[in-house]
Amino acid sequence: MQIGFIGLGSMGSAMARNLVKAGHEVRAWNRSRVDPDAVPGVTLLDSPRDAFRAEVVFTMLSDDAVIREVVLDAGLLRDARPGLIHVVTSTISVAFARELAGLHEAAGLGYVSAPVLGRPNVAASGQLNILAAGKPGTIAAIEPVLAPLSKKVWKLGDDPVRANAAKLAANMMIAMAIEAMVEGVALTESVGLDRADFFELILGTLFAGRAYESYSAQMTERNFEPGFKAKLALKDMRLASALGEESGRPLPMLDVVRERLMRVVSVGLGEKDWSIMAEVDQAGDGSTSSSRSSMEGHA
Numbered sequence: 460m461q462i463g464f465i466g467l468g469s470m471g472s473a474m475a476r477n478l479v480k481a482g483h484e485v486r487a488w489n490r491s492r493v494d495p496d497a498v499p500g501v502t503l504l505d506s507p508r509d510a511f512r513a514e515v516v517f518t519m520l521s522d523d524a525v526i527r528e529v530v531l532d533a534g535l536l537r538d539a540r541p542g543l544i545h546v547v548t549s550t551i552s553v554a555f556a557r558e559l560a561g562l563h564e565a566a567g568l569g570y571v572s573a574p575v576l577g578r579p580n581v582a583a584s585g586q587l588n589i590l591a592a593g594k595p596g597t598i599a600a601i602e603p604v605l606a607p608l609s610k611k612v613w614k615l616g617d618d619p620v621r622a623n624a625a626k627l628a629a630n631m632m633i634a635m636a637i638e639a640m641v642e643g644v645a646l647t648e649s650v651g652l653d654r655a656d657f658f659e660l661i662l663g664t665l666f667a668g669r670a671y672e673s674y675s676a677q678m679t680e681r682n683f684e685p686g687f688k689a690k691l692a693l694k695d696m697r698l699a700s701a702l703g704e705e706s707g708r709p710l711p712m713l714d715v716v717r718e719r720l721m722r723v724v725s726v727g728l729g730e731k732d733w734s735i736m737a738e739v740d741q742a743g744d745g746s747t748s749s750s751r752s753s754m755e756g757h758a
Contacts, residue, residue, distance in 0.1 A: 460604060461486070463510030464501070464517045465529065466549075467493050470575070471519035473582035474548070474608050475501050481607035486510060490529070511539040515601055517546045522694055523555040536566040544569030544601055548589075550630065550691075552698045554705070556623040560593075569597040572619035573605070574626035578686040586610040590629075592622035627699040634696060634716040634733065636670045640678060641719075641737045655679045674734045681738070683731040690729030693720040 464475045464487035472493070478485050479500035487493075488504040495503060507529055510516050516539075520526050526549060530536065539545075545563060547556070547570075556572050563570035571593035581587055587608055591598050592615040605612050615621040640658070647657045658675040677683060696717040703710040716736075723729065723739050 460484070460515060461513045462515050462517065462604060463487070463513035464519070465489070465507050465510050466517075466519035466521075467498060467501075468519065468521075469579040470548075470582050471517075472498050473579055474517065474519065474587075476583070477585045477607045478604060481604075483604060486513060490525075507533065508535055508538060511535045511543060511545075513540065513543065515544045515546060515604055517548055519548045521549065521691065523551050526551065526555070526559075531562070536562060536568060539566065539568055541567065542569070544571065544597055546571045546573050546601060546604075548573050548575055550574050550626050550695055550698070551623060553620045553623050553627070553702050556620045560619045569594070569600070570619060571597055571601060572622040574622055575608075576626070576629060580686075582608070588613060590615055590622040590625050592616050592619045624702060627695060627702060630692065630695045631699045631710075631713055631716070633670045633674075634692060634720070634736075635712050636668075637674050637734055637736050638712075638716045638719065640671070640675055644678070644737065677732060677734040678737040683728075683735045683738070685730060685732045687733050688729065689720055689723045689731055689733045689735055692733035693717070693724055693729070696720055 461484045462478055464471060464478070464485055467475060467487055467489040475485050475487055475498055485500065486502045486504055486509060487498065488507045488510050493503060504510055518526060518530065520529060526547070545568060547559065560570050571591055573589050573591045575582070576588040576590065577586065585607055587610065589605055589609045589612045591605070591612050594617055598614060602612065615625055643657065643661070644654045648654060658679055662671060662675065696713060699713055700710065700717060703713065719736050719739065720733065723735055726739060728735050728739065
C-alpha cells in the first residue's frame with residue numbers, strides 16, 4: 460500500500476521504518492530536514508501535499524496548532540487523493556479531533572483518531588498500543604497498516620473523539636502515578652529511607668505495573684533522558700483539563716500534576732522526561748538540591 464507520513468520525529472520515524480519493513484511504500488515529509496539514513500527505504504518529500512496523494516496518510520505532529528498549520532491552513536484536504544484515509548496518531552484535543560472529523564467528512568475523506576501508547580523504543584519494536592476510533596469500515600481498511608506498528612489495536616467505537624479522550628485519560632493517570640511516587644519519596648526520604656528501597660517495597664507489594672516499574676527506575680537512577688518530554692506532558696495535561704471543564708467534571712488530582720509540570724517547565728526542564736517531576740520543588744523557586752546535584756552529575 461502507498462502510505463504518506465507527516466512527522467518524522469523519534470516516534471514517527473520509528474513507525475515509518477516499520478511500515479517499510481512490512482513492505483509498504485512510504486512517502487514522508489517532516490518540517491525540518493531528516494537524514495535519509497535515519498529512515499531507510501522512506502521516500503522523503505518536499506511538500507506535505509504530496510503525502511496526501513497516497514492511499515493512507517499518517518500524521519504524527521506535536522499538537523493541534525501544528526496540524527492546523529500543516530494540514531488545514533495549507534488546504535491539504537481539498538487537494539487530497541479521493542478516498543484517502545487520514546490517520547491522526549498525535550495526542551490532540553477532543554475539540555480539535557471533533558473538528559477534524561467533520562472537515563474530513565465534508566471533504567469525502569476517511570478519518571481515524573489513532574493516538575498511541577508507547578515510547579520511541581516501543582514504536583521501534585512495533586509494539587505500540589493503538590487507540591483507534593472512527594467508522595468501522597474505515598478502521599477495517601487500515602488494519603493492515605496498523606498491524607506492523609502495534610502490539611494491539613484497541614477499537615473504541617465509531618466516534619473518533621473517544622480515542623482522543625482515552626489517550627488524554629491514560630497520560631493523566633501516568634502523571635498521577637508519577638506524582639504518587641514523588642509524594643511517597645518525599646515522606647520516606649524525610650526519615651532517611653533510600654528511594655530504591657522504598658520502590659522495591661511498593662513494586663513487590665502494592666503497585667506492580669508498567670508505569671510504576673518504568674518511572675520508579677528513572678527516579679531511582681535520576682536518569683531523565685526523555686522518553687516523553689515534560690513540556691509535551693504539560694500540553695496533554697492542559698488538554699485533559701480543558702476536557703474536564705467542558706464536561707463539567709472536577710479533576711482535582713489533575714490540577715496537582717498540571718501545576719507540578721508547569722513548575723518543571725518554568726525552571727527550564729521541559730526537555731527532560733516527565734519523571735523529572737520527582738526532582739522539582741512544587742512550592743519553591745526552582746529545582747531541589749537533589750535535582751541540582753543530579754543534573755550536575757549528568758552534565
